[in-house]
Amino acid sequence: SLEAAFTECTGLVKVKMPDSVMNICGTFTGCRSLEEVMIPSKITCIGQWAFFHCTGLQRVTIPHTVEKIEEEAFSGCTVLKDVTIPSSVTTIGTRAFQNCSGMVTLSLPNSITSIDQSAFEGCTGLNIIKINGHFPTWAELDYFQDTLLYRRAQAQICIFCGHNSFSGLINPKCRQCGKPKIY
Numbered sequence: 001s002l003e004a005a006f007t008e009c010t011g012l013v014k015v016k017m018p019d020s021v022m023n024i025c026g027t028f029t030g031c032r033s034l035e036e037v038m039i040p041s042k043i044t045c046i047g048q049w050a051f052f053h054c055t056g057l058q059r060v061t062i063p064h065t066v067e068k069i070e071e072e073a074f075s076g077c078t079v080l081k082d083v084t085i086p087s088s089v090t091t092i093g094t095r096a097f098q099n100c101s102g103m104v105t106l107s108l109p110n111s112i113t114s115i116d117q118s119a120f121e122g123c124t125g126l127n128i129i130k131i132n133g134h135f136p137t138w139a140e141l142d143y144f145q146d147t148l149l150y151r152r153a154q155a156q157i158c159i160f161c162g163h164n165s166f167s168g169l170i171n172p173k174c175r176q177c178g179k180p181k182i183y
Contacts, residue, residue: 003047007030007031013035015028016038017037021040023043033056035059041063043066049075051077058080062089063086064087068093072096073093077102078100081105082103083100085112089112097123101122103120103125104125104128106123108129
């Protein structure tokens with residue numbers, strides 16, 4: 001376990017953890033210079049505060065073994081741009097990506113069964129959300145509050161459910177309501 005092992009280690013720039021690491025919880029909190037992380041393939045959960053306020057983090061590779069991203073795991077990673085959640089993930093915790101203001105693109109798998117409160121709140125640059133498969137019942141616009149997408153839609157997005165719905169992103173206008181559309 002690397003719990004809180006590198007907290008506030010401001011000189012750390014790049015990390016490739018060995019496959020023997022089984023737990024990352026608060027491990028890199030406040031590592032402001034950390035730019036890139038490769039998470040080992042044996043990790044099944046990215047723990048609470050794992051990369052909290054790693055303000056320099058630009059890239060993270062989340063392996064296909066991760067099933068859960070816990071509370072505030074990436075909160076405050078202000079330059080993290082594109083995030084792809086692998087199809088193994090079922091749960092995204094409260095404020096997991098809150099205030100990741102540099103995030104532009106988010107890809108979510110259809111395996112997600114739970115997105116907790118404020119998971120993407122404050123991701124002010126978020127413009128593209130891709131969900132493979134269908135638009136699940138848990139997907140409420142509040143999860144994306146204070147994002148570019150949320151402000152554009154002004155909580156009145158016209159949603160079409162069914163096969164491939166939400167697989168793209170914003171179509172300029174919904175034929176039925178004239179508002180931006182997620183599909």
